[in-house]
Every structure is written in C-alpha cells, then in structure tokens.
Amino acid sequence: MGTLGGSHSVEIAASIETCFDIAADLPGAPRWQGAMKRVEVHETDADGRATLITTIADAKVKEIRTVLRFSYQPLGGMRWEQVKGDLKWLRGSWDFEDVGGLTRATYTMEGDPGRILGMLIRGPVEHSIRHHLVHLPAEGLKSEAESA
Numbered sequence: 001m002g003t004l005g006g007s008h009s010v011e012i013a014a015s016i017e018t019c020f021d022i023a024a025d026l027p028g029a030p031r032w033q034g035a036m037k038r039v040e041v042h043e044t045d046a047d048g049r050a051t052l053i054t055t056i057a058d059a060k061v062k063e064i065r066t067v068l069r070f071s072y073q074p075l076g077g078m079r080w081e082q083v084k085g086d087l088k089w090l091r092g093s094w095d096f097e098d099v100g101g102l103t104r105a106t107y108t109m110e111g112d113p114g115r116i117l118g119m120l121i122r123g124p125v126e127h128s129i130r131h132h133l134v135h136l137p138a139e140g141l142k143s144e145a146e147s148a
Contacts, residue, residue, distance in 0.1 A: 005092075005110030008138040011102045014145035016075050019103045022144050023094045024078060026050040026070070032144040034136030037063070045072070052083070057133075066090055088112035094141075103145075107138040 012019055022028070027050065030036045035057045043052035049072055057064045066085030072078045075096060082090035090111035097104045 003110055003112050004133075005108070006134040007106060007108040008135045009104055009106040010138045010142045011099060011104050012142045012145050013102055014148065016096045016098055016103045018148055019096050019105050019141060019145050020075050020077075020094075022148070023105075023141060024049050024072060026053055032140040034140050035133050036137075042067075047072075062086075082111070105138060105141055107134060107141070109134055109137075 022032070027039050027041060029039060036055055037058055038056040039050075040054040041050040041052075042054065043050070045051050049070070051070050052067070053070070054065065054067050057066070064086045066087060067083045068080045068085075068090070069083050070078060070080045077093055077095040079093045080091065088111070090109070092107070092109035095106045095108070097106075
C-alpha cells in the first residue's frame with residue numbers, strides 16, 4: 001500500500017500559547033484528539049512535557065499501539081517519531097503560526113502501515129481512515145482551544 005497520512009490546517013481563535021499547551025499535554029490528548037484512545041507517559045523533559053509515550057489509537061480497522069519519541073519547539077510546534085509499534089514507521093508534527101490574531105495549527109502525520117494492515121486499508125476505507133487520523137486531531141484542537 002505504501003504510506004498513509006496527510007496534513008490538515010485550521011485557524012483557531014486562541015493564542016499560539018494556548019494551542020501549544022493543549023497539544024503538548026499528551027496525557028490529555030485522548031479527550032479531544034479523536035483517534036487517540038490512551039496515553040502512557042514513560043519519560044518527560046525538564047519542563048515536564050512527555051518525551052516518550054505509548055499510545056493506543058483507533059485506526060478504524062484496528063487499534064494501533066505505538067511508542068513515540070517527542071521533541072518540542074515551544075510555541076512553534078512539536079515533532080514525533082515512532083520508536084516501535086504496530087506500524088512499519090510513523091512520524092508527525094504540529095506547527096503553529098500567528099495569522100492576524102488567530103493561530104493556524106497544522107497537523108501532519110505520515111506512516112507506513114505495513115503489508116498486513118495495508119491490505120485492510122484500500123479504496124474508500126483509505127480516505128475515511130486518512131480523515132479520521134489527520135483531520136480529527138486538528139479539528140479537535142480547534143474545539144478544545146476555543147472552549148478553553
């Protein structure tokens with residue numbers, strides 16, 4: 001199948017600081033992120049932000065377990081990469097930009113589901129899963145930040 005992923009941007013009526021703080025609160029992400037169901041924090045940085053976590057995510061056709069390593073660029077965004085897990089590889093990011101008093105938040109995720117999972121993800125199912133994994137986190141952050 002190859003890679004699965006994409007990017008989705010939203011403009012949020014909240015500060016970059018608010019958006020970054022919500023996105024960086026990884027234990028709280030299952031509350032608003034859509035596909036993410038559980039988070040277990042294994043390591044944190046000097047600022048108390050999670051740097052190594054295990055997640056369980058609902059990919060619609062299967063729950064996916066991944067161990068992710070995070071790095072942060074405060075107020076600019078954050079990056080992550082799979083250390084191990086059910087996918088062949090996975091990486092993603094949040095990027096934040098001030099656009100005239102609003103924050104443009106861009107969520108990007110790309111990964112290779114591997115041969116077996118890739119066989120389950122074809123045709124219309126692929127589009128639905130891409131929406132579930134890429135659009136819902138950005139829309140969830142918007143909703144969470146604007147209600148904060």
